[in-house]
Amino acid sequence: xxxxxxxxxxxxxxxxxxxxxxxxxxxxxxxxxxxxxxxxxxxxxxxxxxxxxxxxxxxxxxxxxxxxxxxxxxxxxxxxxxxxxxxxxxxxxxxxxxxxxxxxxxxxxxxxxxxxxxxxxxxxxxxxxxxxxxxxxxxxxxxxxxxxxxxxxxxxxxxxxxxxxxxxxxxxxxxxxxxxxxxxxxxxxxxxxxxxxxxxxxxxxxxxxxxxxxxxxxxxxxxxxxxxxxxxxxxxxxxxxxxxxxxxxxxxxxxxxxxxxxxxxxxxxxxxxxxxxxxxxxxxxxxxxxxxxxxxxxxxxxxxxxxxxxxxxxxxxxxxxxxxxxxxxxxxxxxxxxxxxxxxxxxxxxxxxxxxxxxxxxxxxxxxxxx
Amino acid sequence: xxxxxxxxxxxxxxxxxxxxxxxxxxxxxxxxxxxxxxxxxxxxxxxxxxxxxxxxxxxxxxxxxxxxxxxxxxxxxxxxxxxxxxxxxxxxxxxxxxxxxxxxxxxxxxxxxxxxxxxxxxxxxxxxxxxxxxxxxxxxxxxxxxxxxxxxxxxxxxxxxxxxxxxxxxxxxxxxxxxxxxxxxxxxxxxxxxxxxxxxxxxxxxxxxxxxxxxxxxxxxxxxxxxxxxxxxxxxxxxxxxxxxxxxxxxxxxxxxxxxxxxxxxxxxxxxxxxxxxxxxxxxxxxxxxxxx
Numbered sequence: 001x002x003x004x005x006x007x008x009x010x011x012x013x014x015x016x017x018x019x020x021x022x023x024x025x026x027x028x029x030x031x032x033x034x035x036x037x038x039x040x041x042x043x044x045x046x047x048x049x050x051x052x053x054x055x056x057x058x059x060x061x062x063x064x065x066x067x068x069x070x071x072x073x074x075x076x077x078x079x080x081x082x083x084x085x086x087x088x089x090x091x092x093x094x095x096x097x098x099x100x101x102x103x104x105x106x107x108x109x110x111x112x113x114x115x116x117x118x119x120x121x122x123x124x125x126x127x128x129x130x131x132x133x134x135x136x137x138x139x140x141x142x143x144x145x146x147x148x149x150x151x152x153x154x155x156x157x158x159x160x161x162x163x164x165x166x167x168x169x170x171x172x173x174x175x176x177x178x179x180x181x182x183x184x185x186x187x188x189x190x191x192x193x194x195x196x197x198x199x200x201x202x203x204x205x206x207x208x209x210x211x212x213x214x215x216x217x218x219x220x221x222x223x224x225x226x227x228x229x230x231x232x233x234x235x236x237x238x239x240x241x242x243x244x245x246x247x248x249x250x251x252x253x254x255x256x257x258x259x260x261x262x263x264x265x266x267x268x269x270x271x272x273x274x275x276x277x278x279x280x281x282x283x284x285x286x287x288x289x290x291x292x293x294x295x296x297x298x299x300x301x302x303x304x305x306x307x308x309x310x311x312x313x314x315x316x317x318x319x320x321x322x323x324x325x326x327x328x329x330x331x332x333x334x335x336x337x338x339x340x341x342x343x344x345x346x347x348x349x350x351x352x353x354x355x356x357x358x359x360x361x362x363x364x365x366x367x368x369x370x371x
Numbered sequence: 372x373x374x375x376x377x378x379x380x381x382x383x384x385x386x387x388x389x390x391x392x393x394x395x396x397x398x399x400x401x402x403x404x405x406x407x408x409x410x411x412x413x414x415x416x417x418x419x420x421x422x423x424x425x426x427x428x429x430x431x432x433x434x435x436x437x438x439x440x441x442x443x444x445x446x447x448x449x450x451x452x453x454x455x456x457x458x459x460x461x462x463x464x465x466x467x468x469x470x471x472x473x474x475x476x477x478x479x480x481x482x483x484x485x486x487x488x489x490x491x492x493x494x495x496x497x498x499x500x501x502x503x504x505x506x507x508x509x510x511x512x513x514x515x516x517x518x519x520x521x522x523x524x525x526x527x528x529x530x531x532x533x534x535x536x537x538x539x540x541x542x543x544x545x546x547x548x549x550x551x552x553x554x555x556x557x558x559x560x561x562x563x564x565x566x567x568x569x570x571x572x573x574x575x576x577x578x579x580x581x582x583x584x585x586x587x588x589x590x591x592x593x594x595x596x597x598x599x600x601x602x603x604x605x606x607x608x609x610x611x612x613x614x615x616x617x618x619x620x621x622x623x624x625x626x627x628x629x630x631x632x633x634x635x636x637x638x639x640x641x642x643x644x645x646x647x648x649x650x651x652x653x654x655x656x657x658x659x660x661x662x663x664x
Binding site for chain 1: 552554555557558559560561562563564568572573576577
């Protein structure tokens with residue numbers, strides 16, 4: 001029995017369908033990340049779980065209890081908001097204790113709970129300050145403290161790191177992950193940052209236009225994206241999605257992609273590319289992540305699907321840890337991720353290794369993955 | 372470019388500044404002149420005013436006109452001075468300001484944080500009430516006060532002003548709360564706070580500037596109102612403004628201009644004090660509402 005379960009959830013604002021039949025489930029202690037571009041409905045979905053938005057149809061269950069019609073305070077959840085939403089007129093201690101105060105918890109008990117939480121989050125020295133006297137990272141901690149002190153069944157995070165600067169964001173990300181590992185509570189986390197999604201999640205739900213595109217573990221989402229949107233959205237730099245035609249040449253199949261000059265680039269597909277066979281003579285979208293397209297020395301030696309082919313390098317972008325080389329295939333810009341010290345010059349031709357074991361193929365019409 | 376250019380710029384700037392100050396001083400002088408005339412003439416004996424020079428300083432200083440205006444001058448038929456009417460005005464203004472401010476704050480809270488279908492229509496209608504001229508409501512209001520049995524009382528006047536002020540106070544608070552982060556309200560909901568707890572614990576403590584604006588606005592308008600006072604009050608519940616009129620325009624006896632001047636200053640004093648004490652919040656608050664609303 002899943003701990004948090006969402007069944008065919010729909011949400012309509014007037015005539016606008018914001019969520020169109022979402023089905024999700026997460027086990028106790030799981031970390032569910034809702035990710036998608038802005039306007040995809042991920043925050044609305046979180047708000048419906050919190051009870052801050054009503055739902056048009058469907059069911060939400062927390063720990064086996066249907067919470068559709070329960071007030072937010074009765075759902076046994078806690079939420080950390082994007083703007084932290086700390087009460088500006090109260091001190092940090094009062095902010096953390098506000099919920100207990102409303103519930104009528106006696107003062108000594110409140111003080112003890114505030115004390116425990118502030119110790120966990122190392123904000124003890126801030127307890128007497130007002131939110132306006134805190135830095136962004138400190139406010140973030142206090143907001144988390146306010147959620148922790150409720151000891152909820154489910155934590156809801158609404159883009160909690162998007163207001164922090166880049167370095168602090170990475171630190172807090174690690175801290176949230178550590179907190180999750182030690183507390184083992186169930187978390188639902190909304191972000192538009194796919195790296196946050198990959199690093200934190202035990203399950204990722206990718207949304208677009210109110211429709212669940214794919215729901216799976218980070219590895220599933222990354223390696224086996226169900227459609228072109230997910231493939232393009234997850235991963236940085238994004239997956240190369242190259243229009244190609246499939247040709248049968250007697251003993252096997254090969255992909256053919258036009259280059260900017262000269263003959264089309266062809267790649268022989270490994271044996272057992274069964275599902276591609278149906279598309280022989282037709283077109284597919286050939287998806288290959290930049291790290292599966294590299295210089296021959298950097299290619300995965302354990303993979304049988306590595307095919308070498310010469311490409312025209314147009315731009316070289318050294319990034320310190322890697323060097324990105326940009327070429328042009330099938331009318332698209334294609335990024336290859338080379339070793340940092342790979343010898344490559346813009347304007348020259350170079351052999352690139354395509355790891356076809358890691359490649360995915362999409363139907364250009366339906367955009368769904370075919371292999 | 373030579374060094375002369377910035378030099379000239381500085382000179383032009385300071386010249387402009389001098390001109391601006393001259394103009395400002397001139398205007399300040401112009402606006403303060405009536406106050407000066409009222410002040411100097413309120414501390415002169417009547418004979419001195421009759422000599423005709425309104426602008427001269429008093430030759431013989433006296434506070435008698437002030438005492439007379441406060442406690443002995445003839446108002447209508449009673450020689451009571453303005454004192455009882457001053458109290459009437461206070462008794463009228465304080466509840467009216469308190470009620471309209473509180474209701475405006477509640478309305479603003481509901482209209483921004485508890486949106487309901489048709490809320491914008493309700494707000495538009497309330498906004499419209501700001502533009503209804505006083506004269507139109509006189510007769511229906513007299514009827515209502517009669518039905519409630521509070522016609523001709525200070526409470527009745529207070530009620531009229533409170534109702535009339537709600538449109539304005541709602542506008543002020545709605546625009547202020549529009550910019551108030553909704554996430555705070557949601558956080559408080561998750562914390563289990565009720566409708567009124569959120570209002571009292573979260574919104575009100577952050578409403579200082581807009582409360583000051585509303586109180587000044589309401590206080591000034593209600594204190595200065597004449598039409599409702601003259602229409603709905605009986606001779607015992609007259610507010611200050613009407614009493615001042617009765618003092619100044621009495622057609623019997625000698626016209627005691629010095630007493631009139633003193634009385635007029637007394638009538639204006641409370642609003643003056645409110646402005647001086649909290650005027651800078653007024654400007655700041657109005658700007659905040661204007662930019663964000």
